[in-house]
Amino acid sequence: MKAYRAVGSFRAGKTQQGFSHDLVALDDDDAKHRVYSNFGSRHGVPRRFVIIDSLEEIDPSESTEPTVIAHFRSS
Numbered sequence: 001m002k003a004y005r006a007v008g009s010f011r012a013g014k015t016q017q018g019f020s021h022d023l024v025a026l027d028d029d030d031a032k033h034r035v036y037s038n039f040g041s042r043h044g045v046p047r048r049f050v051i052i053d054s055l056e057e058i059d060p061s062e063s064t065e066p067t068v069i070a071h072f073r074s075s
Contacts, residue, residue: 001024001026002024002027003024003059003060003068003071004024005056006023006052006054007021007054008052008054010043010049010050012043016051021035022065022067023068024067028055035050035052036050060072
């Protein structure tokens with residue numbers, strides 16, 4: 001599993017709302033799927049209205065997202 005940062009925007013009513021989301025995924029395709037799934041479940045936004053401008057692999061220590069921190073915590 002790798003840590004990724006997705007930056008983009010999604011349609012919120014009549015405006016575009018920006019986002020930056022850190023997540024854990026197997027590869028680029030899985031990371032895109034998780035971003036689309038997240039906005040679909042939380043905001044009810046169809047995949048075609050979620051625009052991912054950049055998706056890059058990051059060092060897990062750069063993230064402040066609790067799920068990323070918990071996944072890469074050394075036990």
